[in-house]
Amino acid sequence: MERHEFKQxxxxxxxxxxxxxxxxELIEALVASEGVPSGQRIQIHHNNFRETLTSxxxxxxxxxxxxxGTVFLRGALSEFCLANPPGDAALVGYGNGFAAFLGNHPxxxxxxxxxxxxxxxxxxxxxxxxxxxxxxxxxxxKWQVNPNCRIIESAYPLLxxxxxxxxxxxxxxVHLDQGGQTVVVLLANGEVSLLALVDxxxxxxADHADARSTSAVLSSLLEKKIIVPA
Amino acid sequence: MSNTQSFHPSGVHHPVGVGLKAQHxxxxxxxxxxxxxxxxxxxxxxxxxxxxxxxLEAIGEKFPLSIHGVGMxxxxxxxxxxxxxxxxxNVVDRFNPWLxxxxxxxxxxxxxxxxxxxxxxLNKTTLEVVTDNVKNMQDTIGRxxxxxxxxxxxxxxxxxxxxxxxxxxxxxxxxxxILLDVNNIYVSAKNHDFDAKAYxxxxxxxxxxxxxxxxxxxxNIDGNELRLDDHGSAVVDEVWDLYDYTIRRFGERPTLIEWxxxxxxxxxxVSEAHKARSFMKHxxxxxxxxxxxx
Numbered sequence: 001m002e003r004h005e006f007k008q009x010x011x012x013x014x015x016x017x018x019x020x021x022x023x024x025e026l027i028e029a030l031v032a033s034e035g036v037p038s039g040q041r042i043q044i045h046h047n048n049f050r051e052t053l054t055s056x057x058x059x060x061x062x063x064x065x066x067x068x069g070t071v072f073l074r075g076a077l078s079e080f081c082l083a084n085p086p087g088d089a090a091l092v093g094y095g096n097g098f099a100a101f102l103g104n105h106p107x108x109x110x111x112x113x114x115x116x117x118x119x120x121x122x123x124x125x126x127x128x129x130x131x132x133x134x135x136x137x138x139x140x141x142k143w144q145v146n147p148n149c150r151i152i153e154s155a156y157p158l159l160x161x162x163x164x165x166x167x168x169x170x171x172x173x174v175h176l177d178q179g180g181q182t183v184v185v186l187l188a189n190g191e192v193s194l195l196a197l198v199d200x201x202x203x204x205x206a207d208h209a210d211a212r213s214t215s216a217v218l219s220s221l222l223e224k225k226i227i228v229p230a
Numbered sequence: 231m232s233n234t235q236s237f238h239p240s241g242v243h244h245p246v247g248v249g250l251k252a253q254h255x256x257x258x259x260x261x262x263x264x265x266x267x268x269x270x271x272x273x274x275x276x277x278x279x280x281x282x283x284x285x286l287e288a289i290g291e292k293f294p295l296s297i298h299g300v301g302m303x304x305x306x307x308x309x310x311x312x313x314x315x316x317x318x319x320n321v322v323d324r325f326n327p328w329l330x331x332x333x334x335x336x337x338x339x340x341x342x343x344x345x346x347x348x349x350x351x352l353n354k355t356t357l358e359v360v361t362d363n364v365k366n367m368q369d370t371i372g373r374x375x376x377x378x379x380x381x382x383x384x385x386x387x388x389x390x391x392x393x394x395x396x397x398x399x400x401x402x403x404x405x406x407x408i409l410l411d412v413n414n415i416y417v418s419a420k421n422h423d424f425d426a427k428a429y430x431x432x433x434x435x436x437x438x439x440x441x442x443x444x445x446x447x448x449x450n451i452d453g454n455e456l457r458l459d460d461h462g463s464a465v466v467d468e469v470w471d472l473y474d475y476t477i478r479r480f481g482e483r484p485t486l487i488e489w490x491x492x493x494x495x496x497x498x499x500v501s502e503a504h505k506a507r508s509f510m511k512h513x514x515x516x517x518x519x520x521x522x523x524x
Contacts, residue, residue, distance in 0.1 A: 001355045001388040007307045009388075013348060014339040029351075031385045033422065035454035041383045041421075044458065048346040055491075086343040089301020089314055090276035131279025190281065 018085055020046040053081040057095045060125045064117045066165035076102055092129055113156035120158055123150035123185040127192045136229040144230040148187040155180040159196040184226050195224060244510045245484040246503040255285040257496040261292060265503055267328060269296035269486050276317045294328035297321060304363045305336030305350040319371045329440055331376040331409045347380055351388040352396045364404040376409035376439045381417040381459035394432035407439035412473045417446050417457040426472050435480035443473060443506060444488040462491035465502060478513045
């Protein structure tokens with residue numbers, strides 16, 4: 001085997017792993033064994049690729065799983081993994097694109113809040129894997145959004161849905177048509193917490209986050225550590 | 231390099247450990263167990279911060295660590311990813327492990343990570359590739375590494391070097407050691423119908439720095455059996471027998487229980503590790519060990 005042939009083999013094997021279909025030349029390169037045929041043996045690597053990535057990501061989205069069920073979640077994740085193979089062996093950042101993928105998935109039309117739930121759970125996951133970024137503690141008269149925050153705006157009652165899935169609210173307490181919620185995911189003192197913004201707070205963050213102000217809204221946001229001195 | 235005691239933590243005899251799982255952090259920290267070391271996958275600790283890193287730092291202060299890579303892709307024709315090498319080095323520098331290991335396999339091609347330990351043909355061409363990659367990894371992280379034998383489901387017409395000879399040559403070419411996964415030998419032996427003990431006999435014992443044990447699953451495909459290395463169950467009796475044979479031949483080696491799917495309670499892992507330790511003690515007290523047979 002020459003070096004270019006080895007390179008070609010790895011390209012053929014890559015296609016096999018990613019697609020589950022195998023070029024005749026790849027099968028021909030295998031030693032035919034007694035028992036299980038070569039095509040089914042090589043298929044194991046496609047199955048491993050799909051199943052291990054799906055399982056790895058599945059653990060990040062327990063709230064979504066509570067709403068859509070394991071079969072739907074694993075099916076969607078499997079499609080995502082096949083369409084978006086990771087580019088890095090360190091998988092801690094893999095799955096970042098799942099919300100966008102799910103938002104465009106036809107099946108999620110029946111679960112229109114699914115992509116927002118993924119954004120929420122991904123933010124929780126992401127903040128659990130970083131240290132808190134330092135920020136000024138002393139008042140400077142100017143403010144910025146806390147760098148340890150993720151803000152998710154949804155047309156659905158996102159935090160209430162999360163609370164239902166986690167047993168903190170009864171299902172009958174939440175209706176999809178009750179209006180949207182903007183949820184802050186905040187890392188503080190090593191713990192990740194969730195809180196919903198009232199409309200005034202949301203509007204302030206949208207328009208005035210870096211402005212000088214002493215409004216009651218500002219005080220509330222400061223108290224919750226959603227904004228910090230700039 | 232051939233002094234096998236150099237593989238042992240200072241003052242530890244019959245060293246057995248388990249793969250560390252997040253759900254077992256608190257129990258691992260307790261010291262109320264007979265484990266001599268813990269092994270983690272390097273890639274699971276390549277994040278920027280958070281509690282996983284803090285737990286591993288705390289456990290690493292009390293116990294020796296083994297950093298086991300699963301994504302370096304030492305068999306890649308295109309060479310190693312400098313970005314991944316740098317991340318791996320960061321993990322090694324941060325935790326200063328007792329052992330560092332990787333696999334005789336590949337998993338990266340053309341910018342895509344295939345999340346599996348893929349087999350490669352075993353011949354002169356691929357040995358040159360793997361040799362260059364192992365040297366690159368060892369030079370970059372500044373550490374000697376151990377290379378693990380794979381479980382395989384296919385074999386290649388282009389292979390003309392037996393796997394034990396390939397591993398021995400790789401170790402001599404690069405000064406790396408061998409991580410002998412006894413379950414992998416058994417799985418491959420059943421899948422390809424070769425003699426597992428003959429495989430062990432062909433390995434140069436002085437090169438073996440660690441042994442892995444794990445469970446596997448038996449899959450029936452249209453009436454034909456195939457063994458899959460899924461690390462999801464207890465070690466089977468046939469693998470214990472092969473482990474017994476291996477340590478009687480090579481002598482005591484750090485031995486690790488891997489259990490990565492369907493992870494049980496910590497006590498089950500400890501029980502498996504205790505069993506390995508009992509095998510090691512019994513073998514060494516009842517048999518003359520043929521150290522470094524080659």
